[in-house]
Amino acid sequence: MSIQDKLKSLGITLPPVSVPAAAYVPFVQTGNLVFLSGHIAKKDGKPWVGQLGANMTTEEGKQAARAIAIDLLGTLNAAIGNLDKVKRIVKVMSLVNSTGSFTEQHLVTNGASEFFAEVFGAQKGAHARSAFGVAQIPFGACVEIELIAEVE
Numbered sequence: 001m002s003i004q005d006k007l008k009s010l011g012i013t014l015p016p017v018s019v020p021a022a023a024y025v026p027f028v029q030t031g032n033l034v035f036l037s038g039h040i041a042k043k044d045g046k047p048w049v050g051q052l053g054a055n056m057t058t059e060e061g062k063q064a065a066r067a068i069a070i071d072l073l074g075t076l077n078a079a080i081g082n083l084d085k086v087k088r089i090v091k092v093m094s095l096v097n098s099t100g101s102f103t104e105q106h107l108v109t110n111g112a113s114e115f116f117a118e119v120f121g122a123q124k125g126a127h128a129r130s131a132f133g134v135a136q137i138p139f140g141a142c143v144e145i146e147l148i149a150e151v152e
Helices: 003-009 058-080 105-125
Strands: 027-030 033-040 086-097 128-134 143-151
Touching: 003 105, 027 058, 033 058, 033 086, 058 086, 058 105, 058 143, 086 105, 105 128, 105 143
Parallel strands: 086 128
Antiparallel strands: 027 033, 033 143, 086 143
């Protein structure tokens, strides 16, 4: 099954590449690696505002991370033209807008990690990762994630 067919079976339509909000590009490819700039969580087309541990639950954060993963795949698809060219999701870095006492950033980030494994399979979707709690993210978004993928 192609990745596009897999996404279709999940009821997912990939979004177009978002216009950068500052002085950067959405992706850079060097050799077989594609680096995607950080994508913030969006809900109904607007920044998904919130802070984990204050006004958002871990489960809501996990849903936000999954939504970002879908956006990231839209950008990756634009970068390489076909997601079947992905050899492996290499690295995910997640920034979670959270209070000083919130300690479940890793569980929030699972929303993206589990999605990549679901779409690409356990082998190609498994990746190295970091999950950080931060004081704030642009636009007050609850989560921001960047990605590195290896492609054919």
